[in-house]
Amino acid sequence: MKSARPAQLFAIVFLTFVGISALVPRLWTPDSYETQLREALDAPPSARFPLGTDALGRDRMARLLYGTRVSLALAPAAALLSCLVAALVGGLAGLAGGWTERTVLASVDLFMSLPWLFLLLTVRAMLPLNVSPLVSLGITFGLLGLLSWPASARVVRAAIHALRDSDFILQARASGVTPWRLISRQLIPNVMPVLLAQFWIAVPVFILAEATLGMLGLGVSEPLPSWGSMLRELEGGNLRAQPWIAAPAVLLAAVVGCFQLIFPREDYSI
Amino acid sequence: MGPLACVLALVAGSLNASELHLALHSEPKTLDPLVFADESAEAIRYLTEGVLIRINRLTQQPEPELAVSWKVSSNGRRITFQLRKGVHYPDGSAFTSKDVVETFHTLFDPALHSPVADTFQTEKGTVSITAQGDFTVVADFPAPPTAFERLFDQVAIVSCVAKQRPAPGLGPFLIGERVAGSHIVLKRNPVYWKHQPDGQPLPRLDAIRIEFQQNRDLELARFQRGELDLIDTLTPDLYDRLAKEAPGRAVDAGPTTDTEFLWFNMAPQSPLPAYKKAWFQSQAFRRAISESIQRADLSRVVYRGHASPSAGLVSPANKPWFNAKLAPESFQPGEAAKRLADAGFKLQGNVLSDVAGHAVEFSIITNSGSKTRERMAAVIQQDLAKLGIKINIVTLEFPSLIERITRTLDYETCLLGLVNIDIDPSGLMNVLLSSAGNHPWNPSQKTPATVWEAEIDRLMLAQAASGDTAARKKSFDRVQEILREQAPMVFLLHPNSLSAVSSRLPGAKPSPFFPHTFWDAEHFALAGKSAAGK
Numbered sequence: 087m088k089s090a091r092p093a094q095l096f097a098i099v100f101l102t103f104v105g106i107s108a109l110v111p112r113l114w115t116p117d118s119y120e121t122q123l124r125e126a127l128d129a130p131p132s133a134r135f136p137l138g139t140d141a142l143g144r145d146r147m148a149r150l151l152y153g154t155r156v157s158l159a160l161a162p163a164a165a166l167l168s169c170l171v172a173a174l175v176g177g178l179a180g181l182a183g184g185w186t187e188r189t190v191l192a193s194v195d196l197f198m199s200l201p202w203l204f205l206l207l208t209v210r211a212m213l214p215l216n217v218s219p220l221v222s223l224g225i226t227f228g229l230l231g232l233l234s235w236p237a238s239a240r241v242v243r244a245a246i247h248a249l250r251d252s253d254f255i256l257q258a259r260a261s262g263v264t265p266w267r268l269i270s271r272q273l274i275p276n277v278m279p280v281l282l283a284q285f286w287i288a289v290p291v292f293i294l295a296e297a298t299l300g301m302l303g304l305g306v307s308e309p310l311p312s313w314g315s316m317l318r319e320l321e322g323g324n325l326r327a328q329p330w331i332a333a334p335a336v337l338l339a340a341v342v343g344c345f346q347l348i349f350p351r352e353d354y355s356i
Numbered sequence: 357m358g359p360l361a362c363v364l365a366l367v368a369g370s371l372n373a374s375e376l377h378l379a380l381h382s383e384p385k386t387l388d389p390l391v392f393a394d395e396s397a398e399a400i401r402y403l404t405e406g407v408l409i410r411i412n413r414l415t416q417q418p419e420p421e422l423a424v425s426w427k428v429s430s431n432g433r434r435i436t437f438q439l440r441k442g443v444h445y446p447d448g449s450a451f452t453s454k455d456v457v458e459t460f461h462t463l464f465d466p467a468l469h470s471p472v473a474d475t476f477q478t479e480k481g482t483v484s485i486t487a488q489g490d491f492t493v494v495a496d497f498p499a500p501p502t503a504f505e506r507l508f509d510q511v512a513i514v515s516c517v518a519k520q521r522p523a524p525g526l527g528p529f530l531i532g533e534r535v536a537g538s539h540i541v542l543k544r545n546p547v548y549w550k551h552q553p554d555g556q557p558l559p560r561l562d563a564i565r566i567e568f569q570q571n572r573d574l575e576l577a578r579f580q581r582g583e584l585d586l587i588d589t590l591t592p593d594l595y596d597r598l599a600k601e602a603p604g605r606a607v608d609a610g611p612t613t614d615t616e617f618l619w620f621n622m623a624p625q626s627p628l629p630a631y632k633k634a635w636f637q638s639q640a641f642r643r644a645i646s647e648s649i650q651r652a653d654l655s656r657v658v659y660r661g662h663a664s665p666s667a668g669l670v671s672p673a674n675k676p677w678f679n680a681k682l683a684p685e686s687f688q689p690g691e692a693a694k695r696l697a698d699a700g701f702k703l704q705g706n707v708l709s710d711v712a713g714h715a716v717e718f719s720i721i722t723n724s725g726s727k728t729r730e731r732m733a734a735v736i737q738q739d740l741a742k743l744g745i746k747i748n749i750v751t752l753e754f755p756s757l758i759e760r761i762t763r764t765l766d767y768e769t770c771l772l773g774l775v776n777i778d779i780d781p782s783g784l785m786n787v788l789l790s791s792a793g794n795h796p797w798n799p800s801q802k803t804p805a806t807v808w809e810a811e812i813d814r815l816m817l818a819q820a821a822s823g824d825t826a827a828r829k830k831s832f833d834r835v836q837e838i839l840r841e842q843a844p845m846v847f848l849l850h851p852n853s854l855s856a857v858s859s860r861l862p863g864a865k866p867s868p869f870f871p872h873t874f875w876d877a878e879h880f881a882l883a884g885k886s887a888a889g890k
Contacts, residue, residue, distance in 0.1 A: 122738050124657050141593070142657060142734055211756035215719040215767060216748050308734040308749045322573055322593045322727065327600075 097344035104341060108158060111151035119144065119152040120309035128328070137330050140319060144309075150334055153311035156220075157293050158341070160227040165288035167231030169281050172238030177273075179239070180246025191243070197236040205233060206299070219310035226299065226306070230292050238284040245280045249273055290342040297338065313338050374562040374882055376861075378586040378874065379569035379578070383537060387522045389512035390463050392472050396568075399588075399871055403542055403564065405512030406526025406549075408437055408456070409505045413867035413875035416675075416779070418505035422451065422513055422526060423493075432500030432823045439491040443549040445515045446524035453487035458516035460485040472510050475778075500823045503780035528559040528878035539567045550878060559878035579605075579856055585882070586864070586873045587856035592660040592728065595854040607873075609853040609866040611664045611673040613776035616732065618645075618720065618769055619845040622797040624805065626765040631714050636768070640699035642843040644692040646685050649739050654849055658731045662854055666847035668836045669787075673850065673868050674779045677829065679836040685847075689742060696743070708744030717746040721760065722771040724751035729771055732848065736771075762799065770796070773851075781832040782820050788835065789813055797844040808842050859883070 107114060114136065123143035131138045137146035179190035206229055213225060249255055249272075258272055297314035299305040305314040316334035323331045384397035389405045392398060408423040423437040443451040463473045464482065476483045481498035488494055501507065515523055524530045528550070532543035542564040550558040567584075569575045576594050578584045580602065590598065590606065599606040620636040621628060628636075635641045651665035664672065665684035672678050693703070700711040708716040720736065722729040730751060737747040752760070760767045776783065786792045790801040790809045804810035812835050819831040839845065853868040860882045866873050874880070 120738075122657075122735065124653055127657060142731060207753055207756075211752055211759075215721060215750050216717060218748065222750075307751065308730060308737060318727070322591060324597050327597075 093347050097347035101341065101344050101348070104154060104337070105158065108151050108155035111148060111155070114151060115145055115148045117145035117148045119148045119311050121145070130328070131330055137333050138328070146316075146330070146333070149311035149316060150337065153313050153316055153334065154337065154341075156223060156306065156310065157296060157313045160223060161289050161292040161296070162285075164227040164231035164234075164292045165285050167228065168234045168288050168292075169238060169285050171232065171235035172242050172284060173277075173281055175235065176239035176242025177246055177269075177277075180243040180250060181269075181273075183247075183250070187243070187247075191240075194236045194239050197233075200233075202233045203298075206230070219307045223296075223306045223310065223312065226296065227292065230295050234288065234291070238281075238288070241280060241284060242277060245277045246273060249276055286345060286348075290345045293338065293342060374560070376561050376564045376586070376874075376877070376880060376882065377567070377584045378564065378588070379567045379575050379584055380588075381568075381570055381572070381575075383568045384540075387531065387534075389514060389522055389525060390459070390468060390472065391470055392510070395870070399874075400531070400540065400542075400566070401512055402527075402871055403529045403874065403877055404522070404525050404527040404531060405514070406443075406451075407509055407511060407513065408439075409508045411506055411509045411869075413869045413871070414865060416869070418509070422456075423508075433497045435495045435497070435501075435504060436488075437493045437495070439493060440549065441491055443526060444547050445518075445526060446530055446545060446547055447515065447518070449515055449517050451513070451515075451526060452490045453493045454490075455513055455516045456493045457485050457487050459511065459513050462514070463511060475507055475510070499821060502782045502820060502823075502828065503778070506778055506780060506783075529561075529564060532563065537568065539565060541565050548878070560881040561877070564874075564877065576856070579858070582858070585858040585860055588871060588873050590854040590856055592658070592662045592854065595662060595856075596660050598856055605856050605858065607855050607857055607866045608662055609855065609868050609872060611671050611850045612853045612868045613671045613674045613779055614773055614851055615666060615669055615671060615776065615847060616663075616729070616771075616773045616849045616851065617666070617669075617845045617847045618736070618771045619796045620645075620769050621765060621767055622805075622844060623765045623799070626767075628766075628768065631710060631712055632718065632768060635710065635716065635718075638699055639842055640695045641701075642846070644695040644699075644743070645740065645745075646843045646846045647688040647692040647695070648743050649685075649736055649846065649848065650687045651684055651848055652687070653739075654732055654735055657735060658728055659849065659851060662852040663849040664852070666849050668840055668847050669774070669784070669845070670832075670836060671776070671850040674776070677779060677781055677832055679833040681833070682836060682840055685840075692743060703744045706741075706744055707746075715746070716744065717748070718768040719748040719750050720769050720771050721750045721752055721757060721767050723754050723757050725753075728851075729773075733771055761796070762793070781816070781828065781835070785816055785820065788816050806842075808838050812838055 117135075121144060123139060126139050126143045128141055129135055129139040129143070135145050135147060137150060140146050140149065175190060175194070179187045206226075209229055210226065213222070217225070255268070255272060258268055293313065296305055296312060297317050299314055306312040313334050317338070319331045320335060325332060380396040380399055382394065382396050384400055385394050386397055387400060389401045406422050408421060409418050409426070410421045411417070412419050422440050422443065424440050425438045427436045428434070429436070437456075439451070439453060439456070445451060460483075462468065463470055464476070483498075484496040486494050486496070497504075512525060514521060514525060522531060524545070526549070528545055528548050529542035530545050531540060533541040544559055544562050548558055552558060569578070572591060572594060575584065575587055576590070576598060579587055580598070595606050595608070620642055622633075622636050624633065626633065655661060655663045655665055667682040667684045668679065670678045696708065701716065702709050710716060720733050722733055730749070733747075733749045737749060740747055757770070761770050774787065786794045787796065789795060790798070790804040790813050793800050795801070798805055801809070804813055815831040815835050819828040822828050822831070853866065853872050855866045855873045857864045857866060857873060861880060862883050863879065863881065864873060865876065867875055869875070
C-alpha cells in the first residue's frame with residue numbers, strides 16, 4: 087500500500103483545498119450565487135467571472151463553490167445517518183441470531199428490492215411546498231440516508247456474526263463481562279473499520295444520487311445551487327463552444343476520485 | 357462482387373434521396389386514427405389519414421379535402437357535404453358516404469372514449485351524421501356549431517369495409533413498418549387522390565422514416581450529421597446553437613397560439629391557510645404580482661427572444677380572436693407597490709407583510725424537467741423579491757402536479773402552459789367556464805364564485821350559441837378584458853414556433869401551428885443527398 091501514499095496525500099490536499107474554497111467562496115468571487123445579471127447572459131470566462139455566467143446571468147464560479155458546500159456538507163451527513171441505521175439494524179440481527187436475524191434479513195431484502203428512485207420521488211411529492219431550498223435539500227439527503235442503509239446493514243451483520251463466535255468474545259462472556267460492556271468495549275471497536283469503509287463508500291454515492299435527482303429536475307430548488315442542478319447545464323449545452331460549463335462534472339469526478347483514493351483499504355477486513 | 361453489391365445496395369437504400377427522415381419525441385400510444393392519444397399519434401394520423409376539411413396551417417383557412425364543398429343551412433344547424441368522387445382506399449374499395457357515416461358512428465361509440473368525439477357533444481345533444489346517396493353527407497347539429505371546419509379537420513375518415521384499425525387510410529402515406537421503441541416507416545400511398553398541377557401524382561416522397569428520439573440534444577446532433585431532415589420543435593437553447601452553427605437551417609416561424617402563465621389557487625375548499633386564500637382572492641394582490649414581472653426579460657433571458665410578452669390568454673397569432681386593444685402588461689413595480697400598500701400590505705425592511713403581519717411567502721409549482729419553466733420561475737422569484745415577496749420554487753413530476761392542481765388543490769400558485777390547438781373561443785370553454793374541471797384557479801364550481809366569473813360564463817355561453825361572428829368577437833373581447841382586469845391568471849409569454857429544416861427540403865414552409873414542419877408533406881421533394889444539417 088506504500089505506493090498509494092502520494093496519491094492519498096494529493097487527494098487529501100485537494101479535498102482540503104476544495105473544502106476551504108467552498109467554505110470561503112469570497113476567496114474566489116465577490117458575487118452571490120443567486121444574483122441574476124440579466125445583461126450578462128452566458129458570458130464567457132473573464133477576470134470577474136472565472137467560469138463565466140449561466141443562462142440567467144449568475145456567476146457560475148460562485149454557484150459552483152456554494153454548490154460544493156451544499157453537496158459536500160450534506161452527503162457525509164446522509165452517509166452518517168445511513169451508517170448509524172445500518173449499525174443498529176445489522177448489529178441487532180448479528181447479535182440476536184435465530185428468528186430475529188432471519189426476520190431482519192428478510193426485511194433488509196425487501197427494502198433493497200424497493201425502487202428507491204420512485205420511492206424518493208413519491209416522498210418528495212408529499213412534502214410541504216413552502217420549505218426553503220436548503221431545508222428541501224436537507225430532506226432529500228435525509229431520505230437518501232434513510233433509504234440506503236440495507237446494503238451496509240448486511241455487511242455489518244456479517245461482521246458482527248463473525249465476531250460473535252470468535253474466541254475472544256467467548257472468553258469475555260465466560261469471564262462474566264456484561265452485555266453492554268461486551269458491545270461497547272469488544273464489538274463496536276472491532277466493527278468500526280467496517281462502518282468507516284461503508285461511510286466512505288456512501289459519500290460519493292450520495293453525491294451522485296443528488297446529481298441524478300438534479301438531472302431529473304427534482305434536486306435542489308432554485309436559486310440554491312448544487313452539483314446536480316449545475317450538471318443540468320450540460321443537457322442542451324454546447325460543450326464545444328463553452329467547455330467551461332463542464333466544470334461541475336470535472337469537480338464532481340475529481341472529488342469522488344479523491345474520496346476513493348483516501349479510502350481506508352487496509353481496513354476492509356476484520 | 358456479390359457481397360459487395362449487396363452492401364452497396366444497402367448503403368444506397370439507406371441514403372435513398374426520396375426518403376424523408378424525422379424524429380418524434382415519444383412513441384405513439386396507439387395508431388388508431390379515431391383515438392387522439394398524444395402528439396406523436398396525431399402526427400402519424402396527420403400523415404396517413406384523410407379528412408373532410410383541412411385547415412391550412414399557414415393561412416388558417418379551411419380547404420376542401422375529401423369533401424369538395426359544404427353548405428350550411430339557413431338555421432345554421434345542418435351542414436351538407438358533397439364528397440369527392442373517384443377516391444379509393446389502398447385496398448381498392450371506393451370512398452363513399454358510407455365510410456363517413458360509419459366513421460362517425462364508431463367515433464361516437466362511448467366505448468371508444470374518444471376525446472375527439474367529446475368536441476362534437478353539446479349540452480343540447482349529439483350530432484347526427486347521415487348519408488344522402490353515395491356522395492352526400494348531412495351533419496345535423498342540435499345547435500348552430502361554431503368553427504365546425506376545425507371539428508372536421510380532426511376526424512380521420514376510415515374505411516367501412518376494413519376489419520380492424522389502423523387500416524390503410526386516405527392520407528398521402530401508409531404505415532409500412534413499425535419497430536416498437538425504434539421507428540415507423542411510412543410508405544407512399546400509391547392511390548392517393550391528390551395530384552400536382554402538371555398531373556403528376558402526389559406525394560413526391562417515396563417514404564418517411566420516423567424515429568423515436570426522446571433526447572433533444574441527440575436529435576439536433578443527428579440533424580447536423582444529416583441523419584434527420586426536420587426537427588418539428590426546438591428549445592430556445594438548441595435553436596440558438598443551430599442558428600450559429602448552421603445559419604439558415606433554424607426557422608423561427610413566429611408566435612404560436614400557446615400561452616405560458618401563472619395562476620393563483622383561489623379555490624375556497626383548498627387546504628391553504630385563510631390568510632393566503634385572502635391574498636389570492638384579492639384583485640389588488642393579483643394585479644400587483646402581474647405588474648411586477650418583467651415579461652420582456654422572460655422573453656429575452658429564458659426564450660432568447662423567441663417568445664412574445666403576453667397580453668392575455670389569446671396570442672396575437674390567433675388573428676381572428678385576439679383583442680388588439682390589449683397590450684402586454686408593462687413592468688410597473690411602483691404601481692404594484694402602491695396597489696399592495698392600498699390593500700394593507702406593508703414593506704418592513706426587505707419583507708412584505710399583510711395586515712395581520714404574515715410575511716408574504718408562497719410557492720410556485722411547475723413540472724420537473726422543463727428548463728424553460730424552471731428559469732421563468734427563477735426570474736419571477738427575483739422580480740418579486742424586489743417587492744419583499746419570498747417565492748419557493750417547487751418542481752414536481754407531472755402526475756404529482758396534476759394531482760395537486762385538480763384533486764387535492766394543495767398548492768398556492770402554478771406555472772404551466774396552455775397549448776391552444778383550436779383557435780376558436782369555444783375551444784376554451786373547458787378552461788374558462790367556472791363549472792369546468794380544467795378551470796385553473798377554482799375548478800368545478802357549482803355556481804360562479806364571483807360576479808366577474810359569472811360574467812365570463814355568460815359571455816362564453818353567448819358567443820358559443822351565436823352564429824354572428826362580430827357578436828361572438830365582441831363577447832370574447834370582453835372575456836379577455838375581464839381576465840386582464842381580474843388577473844386570476846398572470847399571462848406571461850407566447851413562445852415562438854422553433855424548428856429546423858434541412859437544405860434538402862427547400863420547399864418546406866414551417867408554420868406556428870401543429871404539425872409545424874410537415875403539414876404539407878405530400879408536396880415535399882428532397883433536393884439531393886447532401887448532409888441535411890449542413
